[in-house]
Amino acid sequence: MITFYIKHITKYSYSNPVIDGATLIRLHPINDEHQQVVSHFISVTNNSLVETYDDFYGNKIGTFLITEPHDELSIISEVEVNKISRLFPDDSNDVKTQWEELKLRQYEADIIDFLKPTLFSGSEEVLNLIQSKKLNEKTPYKAALELCEYVYSNFKYIQGVTNVDSTLNEVWDLKAGVCQDFTNVLLQMVRMSGIPARYVSGYICPSDDITRGEGATHAWIEAYIPFYGWLGIDPTNNAIANENHVRLAVGRNYEDCSPVKGVFKRKVESDLYVKVEISTTKHKEDIEVPPNTFTGSKSNNSYQRNLERIQQQQQQQQ
Template sequence: MRTFFIKHVTKFSYSNTVIDGANLIRLHPINDEYQKVISHFISVTNNPYVETFNDFYNNRVGTFLITEPHDELTITSDVEVIIYDKIFPEDTVDATTQWEELKTKKYDADIIDFVKPAPFSGSEEVLNLINSKNLATKTPYKVVLELCDYVYNNFKYTKGVTNVDSTLDEVWELKAGVCQDFTNILLQMVRMAGIPARYVSGYICPAEDNTRGLGATHAWIEAYIPFYGWFGVDPTNNAIANGNHVRLAVGRSYADCSPVKGVFKRKVESDLFVNVEISSTKTKEAIEVPPNTFTGSKTNNSYQRNLDRIQHQQQQVQQNQQQQQ
């Protein structure tokens, strides 16, 4: 059992004033037998009323509307939550029985949405990988861990080369990205192996110095293991999601779990600032939120520009190798 205090700040700065901003937030941590929310406070620019409801996947969702003109929007979420360790699958039932159980379960109402993989350019390569490793002879639990290890060791954790709109094809070609990209790839691989899997958004709390994904929202998957239930694995850290993972929402993909999204009137550009501070004590350092000095910096996070740079570097390496031959 561990207690965490989480402060999550999201700020949009606009190049001009906007009106009628309608927003949807999934910033309410899941409250169940493994995760107990002690307190949760949300504050929003202009103090609008935040109405909440449970969505189709039982995530707590907040909505609010800001009608008056504004050139920035700040959403601050303060959470105190207790995380309880889960018991890992015993994995004592033979593999054949478990795969047969999955066949009967995949049409259940709470599983059917998490079965079908999305097509992408790496599909054939993934299927060849699954066949070459004889994964069908192993239990689903072992398959999930093996695929998680594959993504961790074959994709490079690199900030700034992808964004929320990057496709599976782009990430697969680049073999690099951040937690969302690692999660999206593993999600499809596990589903292609015949195991239901769902996307999870949340936070990762510091466990050791080299933990990846701190300072922002995190992502991982939960796979359905027969005779056990949903089992979380974190491909970004090659770890089982347990006592230091705080869940915000689950869904078919990022689109079902995005922490903040919305629309507004007027054609403007925007900058986004996000910061997450996590502590095991109530006393946390204040997050310094920058003023609205719009710079248009989000264009600096261009996938194409970074891809072009990497390809140029690869061409230079190839040219150097040819010159040395």
């Protein structure tokens, strides 16, 4: 068992005061037999009350409102969590039996949402790859790991070439991106091979074997392995997710797992500051939250993008 202490700061700085901010957060770590949350504290601008509920996929969701004018929004999450190693699948059942088990379970409530892939420009290429590698003649466990290695080997980890709104087509054409992009690609490839797969958001903790994704939230997939359950697979690091991966949320895609999103009133620009610090020792120097030093950056204004999406949907419905 390893204990991690995680401090996650999200700070929005606005060009002018906004009002009636409604925010949804997925910053409550999953609590189960492999991940035990010892303590968790969330503090929000103006000491806003954070109300919680469980969504359809079992994630704990937090919501809060700030009605008064504010020119910044700060969300600080502090977690102490115990991570417990889990055994890898023994993969002893024969190939045919395992694929038949997947077919038998494909319409069950905890599986059905994670089977349908999204078509994109690389779909035909992926199907040819699955056929050429004869993945249906291998166990689902080995097939998923082989696809993970393919993404890791054929996509370059480059920060800044994509953003949260980059499409599968763009990432596939670039053959580059960050953890979210690697995860989105592998998610579709695994589903196209007939294996249920779900998106996971969380944190990656310091390790000699893991070099990518520290300092912010991380993403990977979980593939459903017959007679075992959900297995975390990290294409960014070509690794099986285990004690160094702390899970925040699972879902069909990024939209089901995004750590922070919301809307507000008034048209402004915003800057986003995110910092995640992880340690195995409890007493560590605090991370300072920067003051509002709005610079005019538009690239990370996720609040404004969410507001525009809602307005577009309302116009289409009308």
